[in-house]
Amino acid sequence: MSDPRRWDERYSTTDLIWKSEPNQFLPPEVDGLTPGRALDLACGEGRNAVWLASRGWTVTGIDFSQVGLTKAAGLAEANDVTIEWIVEDVTAGEPTGEFDLVIVFYLQVPEPERRAAFSRAARELAPGGTLLIVGHDLLNLTEGVGGPPDAAVLYGPDDVRRDLSEAGVDDLVIERAERVNRSVDTDNGPAVAIDCLARAHRPATA
Numbered sequence: 001m002s003d004p005r006r007w008d009e010r011y012s013t014t015d016l017i018w019k020s021e022p023n024q025f026l027p028p029e030v031d032g033l034t035p036g037r038a039l040d041l042a043c044g045e046g047r048n049a050v051w052l053a054s055r056g057w058t059v060t061g062i063d064f065s066q067v068g069l070t071k072a073a074g075l076a077e078a079n080d081v082t083i084e085w086i087v088e089d090v091t092a093g094e095p096t097g098e099f100d101l102v103i104v105f106y107l108q109v110p111e112p113e114r115r116a117a118f119s120r121a122a123r124e125l126a127p128g129g130t131l132l133i134v135g136h137d138l139l140n141l142t143e144g145v146g147g148p149p150d151a152a153v154l155y156g157p158d159d160v161r162r163d164l165s166e167a168g169v170d171d172l173v174i175e176r177a178e179r180v181n182r183s184v185d186t187d188n189g190p191a192v193a194i195d196c197l198a199r200a201h202r203p204a205t206a
């Protein structure tokens with residue numbers, strides 16, 4: 001869904017759609033990083049941003065859904081953390097290059113927008129900064145559960161590698177891009193969703 005009004009509509013429920021806990025890949029990937037400035041692009045209802053803030057990160061969350069960000073602000077207040085929330089299109093905006101950690105989790109947009117968002121994510125990194133990207137893998141359509149049933153907004157490791165190598169950051173190091181399994185509870189019991197996880201960093205300057 002590339003229209004903020006449709007996301008506003010989807011978020012117009014009392015309950016959190018994405019729950020309040022962080023995505024299961026975030027804690028292990030962040031373990032070992034020294035908290036600094038973090039940017040959550042397409043942060044939705046804020047579960048990951050709030051978790052990072054509770055671990056000492058100074059967090060900015062960006063999403064184009066005002067309704068999503070209002071719920072995110074409520075989650076932050078409930079967890080007694082302060083986060084900067086910005087209503088903005090993540091495919092646009094001027095990167096600052098100041099963030100020690102940038103995350104883009106489950107952004108589901110067609111390829112041109114995805115490439116623009118990943119390019120921005122890479123250009124938001126400060127030297128020494130880490131980039132984490134997680135999304136529903138294309139394979140999930142046929143072999144996994146959940147996620148949008150639309151191949152146009154899914155991607156795989158090769159897509160992310162290509163997007164990042166053309167992101168406009170000369171010194172970006174792609175550490176890995178791979179398929180990972182995520183356990184989910186469904187009405188029929190536990191099941192497996194197939195995600196794509198990529199991790200990259202900019203080397204610290206000497």
Ligand SMILES: C[S@@+](CC[C@H](N)C(=O)[O-])C[C@H]1O[C@@H](n2cnc3c(N)ncnc32)[C@H](O)[C@@H]1O
Binds near residue numbers: 065107108
């Ligand atoms: C599936 S949700 C994921 C939310 C969050 N990252 C998470 O993992 O809980 C996708 C989010 O992307 C946001 N989004 C989609 N396209 C966007 C764009 N061009 N600019 C900003 N946000 C966008 C939607 O508003 C929605 O909150």
